[in-house]
Each structure stands twice: as C-alpha cells, then as structure tokens.
Amino acid sequence: MSRLIKFLWNLRPGARNARVLENFSLEQYGTRSLDSYDLTQPHRMLEPTEVRAMALGLPLFFWADLPVKLLAQLKPKPHAESKASLAEWWGIEDAESAHDTLHWLRLEGHRQEYQPRLKTESLHWHRQFEANPFLAKRPVNSIAGWDYVRLVCVARWCYDYQYLSWEEAWPFIDVGARLALRDFDSWESLAASFMAGRLMWAPDNPNHAEMAANLQILVESPTSPWRQIPWRPYPVPTA
Numbered sequence: 001m002s003r004l005i006k007f008l009w010n011l012r013p014g015a016r017n018a019r020v021l022e023n024f025s026l027e028q029y030g031t032r033s034l035d036s037y038d039l040t041q042p043h044r045m046l047e048p049t050e051v052r053a054m055a056l057g058l059p060l061f062f063w064a065d066l067p068v069k070l071l072a073q074l075k076p077k078p079h080a081e082s083k084a085s086l087a088e089w090w091g092i093e094d095a096e097s098a099h100d101t102l103h104w105l106r107l108e109g110h111r112q113e114y115q116p117r118l119k120t121e122s123l124h125w126h127r128q129f130e131a132n133p134f135l136a137k138r139p140v141n142s143i144a145g146w147d148y149v150r151l152v153c154v155a156r157w158c159y160d161y162q163y164l165s166w167e168e169a170w171p172f173i174d175v176g177a178r179l180a181l182r183d184f185d186s187w188e189s190l191a192a193s194f195m196a197g198r199l200m201w202a203p204d205n206p207n208h209a210e211m212a213a214n215l216q217i218l219v220e221s222p223t224s225p226w227r228q229i230p231w232r233p234y235p236v237p238t239a
Contacts, residue, residue: 035065148183
C-alpha cells in the first residue's frame, strides 16, 4: 500500500473524503473549495495561458479559495461580502475607480516607495525577513511581486463584481504575468517578494505567519497548483 493511500485510509471516513475532494478540486479548478460559487449559472474553464497568468494571484486566491482555472459566479452572500471588502480595502466601487487602482498597481504600486527602503533600511528589513518562517532562508531583492500579485487579483475581483468585463480585466492580468516573468525566475522567488512586500506594508499584521504557511504549501505541496503550472513558457503554446 502506498504511503498516500495508507495515510488516506487511516483518516476518519469524513476527513478522508474531504481530503480527496479538496485535492480533486485543487487539481481540477485550482482551489480547495467551490462552496462560494453557483455552478448552476454560466461558467467556463480558462484557457492554458489564462490559467498561467491567473496563477500569479495564488498567494491571495489560495487564501480566499478562489479558483484560478474557472470563471464562475459567486453565490449572493459571498458576492455581497467580497464586493464590500473590495470597496473597504481598495476604494473600488465602479469602473473608474477599478481602472485607477489597476493602473496604479501596474505603473507604481508600493514598490515605488518600498524598494528604495530595502537599501536605505536594509539591516532593519532583513532582520524582519529573517524572522518570517517563509523568508528566513530565502533571499529578497525586490518587493515588486507584492504589486504584481495584487494586480492580477484586483483585476479578477473587478471582473467578478461586474466592474469590468473579462476583455477589460484580462490585459491587466496579462501584464501582471509578463512583469513577473521579467523580474523573477520562479514561483518561489515571486512568493518571497510578495511576502516581503506584505511585511513592509503592514509589519504588525497578525496574519503573516498564516500567509507564510500558505506560501510554503504553494511552493512545496505536491497538490499545489504551482506544482502543476510551469513558470515558463508564457504565453502557453497551443497544441
């Protein structure tokens, strides 16, 4: 009996079924759960290049159980709650504010302010990074990944809440993927940059350890979408 089968067999039946379903959902849809989505409504699976670009948002999408391989409608309650959260955290309430925020992330973001501080305050920040379980043994030379991940995520959210059409949201997702490919050489280096930027943005945030654990899963777990979706090539060649 393989180690995986033995592990699943030793789980309680309910837990075993839940783990199998979670792994299937990760492989099929790029999320652990689709409970927030109404699959009786129109939906579509994304094309390989779209999936590769969307995977850039996994540091936040994985946290929120948002599928990177599927476009689907949220159920009314999670739709209303998530839409309100986007307004609260990002000030996005219409197409104009959506475009303003996305252009800011693409052209400036926090990297314009934070990147110079990696040099001027290098000792302080590298001590902070060394105290983080995900960054302790990973080099940080750029925090641009913090902006690129959020560029992809915000564009997707603006589509989900009907501020932008897919045709309007996609160019921002695509450019996020291209900027990340220019500046990083792997999912792991992107994740380290994202985590460092998050630490600089909110040093006292109590959820940094949980985010570090999620990033560790994304980088190392055999069931992680990042283990299934290659960093290169982009765009993904068609057969």
